Amino acid sequence: MNLVFDVLTVLAVCAGAFFFLAGTIGLLRFPDALSRLHALTKADNLGLGLIVLGLLFQAEELFVALKLIGVWLLGLLAAATVTQLIARAIQPAGLRD
Amino acid sequence: MAFDAGLAVLVLGVASWTIAARDTFAAVVGFVAYGLLLALIWVRLAAPDVALTEAAIGSGLTGGLLLGASTRLRRTESLAVGEKPAAALRAATIGLCILVSAGLAAIILLLPEPAPTLAALAAANLVATGLGNPVTAVLMAYRAIDTLLEVVVLLLSLLGVWSLTPDHLWGSLPSPHYRADSYETVTFVTQLLAPIGILVGIHIFWIGSVAPGGEFQGATILAAMWILTMLSGLVDAPAVNRRWLRLLLIIGPVVFAAIGLAGFAMAGAFLAYPTNHAKLLILIIEVPVTLSVAAMLTLLVAGPPERSSHR
Amino acid sequence: MADFLLAAAGFVLATVALGLVRILRGPGDADRIMAAQLLGTGGIAALVLLAEANGVPAAVDVALVLALLAAFVSVAFVESVARSTADRT
Numbered sequence: 001m002n003l004v005f006d007v008l009t010v011l012a013v014c015a016g017a018f019f020f021l022a023g024t025i026g027l028l029r030f031p032d033a034l035s036r037l038h039a040l041t042k043a044d045n046l047g048l049g050l051i052v053l054g055l056l057f058q059a060e061e062l063f064v065a066l067k068l069i070g071v072w073l074l075g076l077l078a079a080a081t082v083t084q085l086i087a088r089a090i091q092p093a094g095l096r097d
Numbered sequence: 098m099a100f101d102a103g104l105a106v107l108v109l110g111v112a113s114w115t116i117a118a119r120d121t122f123a124a125v126v127g128f129v130a131y132g133l134l135l136a137l138i139w140v141r142l143a144a145p146d147v148a149l150t151e152a153a154i155g156s157g158l159t160g161g162l163l164l165g166a167s168t169r170l171r172r173t174e175s176l177a178v179g180e181k182p183a184a185a186l187r188a189a190t191i192g193l194c195i196l197v198s199a200g201l202a203a204i205i206l207l208l209p210e211p212a213p214t215l216a217a218l219a220a221a222n223l224v225a226t227g228l229g230n231p232v233t234a235v236l237m238a239y240r241a242i243d244t245l246l247e248v249v250v251l252l253l254s255l256l257g258v259w260s261l262t263p264d265h266l267w268g269s270l271p272s273p274h275y276r277a278d279s280y281e282t283v284t285f286v287t288q289l290l291a292p293i294g295i296l297v298g299i300h301i302f303w304i305g306s307v308a309p310g311g312e313f314q315g316a317t318i319l320a321a322m323w324i325l326t327m328l329s330g331l332v333d334a335p336a337v338n339r340r341w342l343r344l345l346l347i348i349g350p351v352v353f354a355a356i357g358l359a360g361f362a363m364a365g366a367f368l369a370y371p372t373n374h375a376k377l378l379i380l381i382i383e384v385p386v387t388l389s390v391a392a393m394l395t396l397l398v399a400g401p402p403e404r405s406s407h408r
Numbered sequence: 409m410a411d412f413l414l415a416a417a418g419f420v421l422a423t424v425a426l427g428l429v430r431i432l433r434g435p436g437d438a439d440r441i442m443a444a445q446l447l448g449t450g451g452i453a454a455l456v457l458l459a460e461a462n463g464v465p466a467a468v469d470v471a472l473v474l475a476l477l478a479a480f481v482s483v484a485f486v487e488s489v490a491r492s493t494a495d496r497t
Contacts, residue, residue: 006409013416013457017423020453024423027446028430033438040427040442044449051416051453058409058460064468068456071471074293075452078479079445081286086445088282089486090438100418107425114432122488123432126440129481130428133447136470137421140458145466149473157477161484168488275487286483294476301469309466318473321480328487 005057012054019047033090041083045076101141108134121167121174125160132156145309146232149301153317154394161324161398165272169400227376229307236311237379241368245353248386251393252350259337261401268338271399275330287329294322302387306376312387319387320394327399334399342392349389353382413461417454424450437492441485448478 026039052072059065111134115127132155139148219231219239226238236244262269295318302315326332335342356378357368364371370378427446431439452471459467 009409010412013413016453017416017419020420020423020450024427027427033434033442036439037442037445040446041449044446044453047420048449048453051420052456055413055456055460064465067468067472071452071456071468071475074472075449075475077293078290078475079449081282081289082445082479082482084282085286085483085486086441089441089489100414100421103418103425104421107421107428110425111428111432122437122492123440126443126485127432130432130443130447133451133474133478136474137451137454137458140455140464140467140470141462143462143464145464145470148467148470152470152474152477157481160481164484164488168491171492273491283483283486286479290476290479294480297472297476301473304469309469314473318476321477325480325483328483 009054009057012050016047016050016054019043019050034087037083037086041079045079048072048075104138121170125163125167128163129156129160149309149314153314157321158317158394165398165400225372230305233305233311245357248350248353248390251390252346255393255396258397258401266402266405268336269402270334270336270404271402272327272334274404275328283329284331287325287331291322291326294318312383313390316387316390317394319391323395324398337402345392346389349386352385356382410461413457417457417461420450420453437489441489444478444482444485448474
């Protein structure tokens with residue numbers, strides 16, 4: 001049973017790290033600030049979710065697992081709303097001609 | 098080992114970039130980045146209390162403070178960018194920094210093995226204080242006088258900031274006026290995050306007795322949430338001559354000092370606690386101190402009063 | 409397992425470092441506002457991994473505080489930049 005959990009953790013954390021890499025590559029390669037912001041937020045938060053999922057398999061007690069999920073939800077919430085704010089600052093009155 | 102080396106190189110890189118940045122806003126961004134990475138280093142060194150404090154005060158709140166300063170300095174920034182200190186001054190500064198760094202490195206590397214430490218003594222007496230976290234025991238029981246003095250110093254520095262007010266504006270509202278617009282994204286962010294933040298702040302304050310946390314970290318999170326509501330315009334900054342504000346500011350240090358003086362009667366020395374009631378007394382001190390420090394930090398970031406009450 | 413998690417944390421930090429290089433270099437303020445977001449998400453991931461790898465459960469609390477403070481600092485950055493564009497126009 002422990003071996004199964006360990007394998008699942010390794011898989012999930014590797015997937016999460018891959019998405020972090022994808023986010024950074026997007027950050028380096030995308031042409032303008034808005035698309036860079038998009039790459040940063042979407043990919044990195046997905047990576048964070050996968051990493052938290054992987055660590056859930058390693059959690060010893062329920063409280064620790066709940067705390068991990070809480071941290072992930074807070075990070076997601078904060079990122080989603082603050083990204084809108086940053087996008088408005090980068091390009092106010094979002095309509096393009 | 099490689100992880101630590103990489104982290105150290107990253108922190109040094111960010112720090113060098115922050116010093117070399119020409120624009121004040123860029124330097125503040127670098128400073129916040131540096132602080133957040135430093136919190137990671139503290140976790141690596143198995144010091145989560147310091148990591149909490151670094152993430153909260155060292156980078157978050159101080160970042161807000163520096164941002165306020167950079168906003169106020171924006172008008173003079175174009176004049177300052179062209180200036181450069183004399184070569185002799187820069188050489189002297191570099192020499193002094195190298196000397197201090199080398200001294201610190203030598204002291205750390207030349208420590209005797211095992212390094213002298215009071216940790217065993219602190220852990221042994223933990224039971225008498227009724228606490229489970231040795232860091233909180235040091236802050237609130239063994240060296241409570243230092244904590245009292247720190248809180249008083251914070252209050253005095255707030256008075257120092259207030260002393261920058263022009264005479265005719267004394268007692269009025271600090272910080273620029275932020276408009277609240279119910280359709281604005283920033284209003285939504287605040288309405289979402291502030292309640293969660295307040296809960297997290299209370300949680301961090303409460304678990305400080307048995308796990309890393311405590312009153313300063315909790316107070317900083319509460320202060321950050323208050324500043325957030327001021328930034329979004331949902332709550333206006335309080336005028337500094339309001340009585341409730343001044344009471345809030347002094348209740349922490351006053352309760353702390355009062356219990357300290359009562360220590361003479363209860364256990365024979367200033368800030369001494371009788372053994373059975375130590376935890377209760379520490380709790381009675383911590384709650385008002387948390388509220389006061391939160392108010393102090395908020396007002397420090399808000400700055401000196403600059404708007405009159407009637408618009 | 410602990411070594412693997414530590415290596416994963418190091419990898420996440422390396423991607424954050426690469427992102428930081430791009431962000432801090434980017435001319436103008438638009439890119440730099442994103443720095444708090446990048447470090448917030450990456451820092452939370454690294455801290456959560458370190459909590460398990462190093463056996464420091466309190467690192468999850470640090471991650472919690474990091475999430476809140478990174479959001480706060482981002483809002484402060486945005487307000488400061490919005491103010492400066494308003495001042496210039």
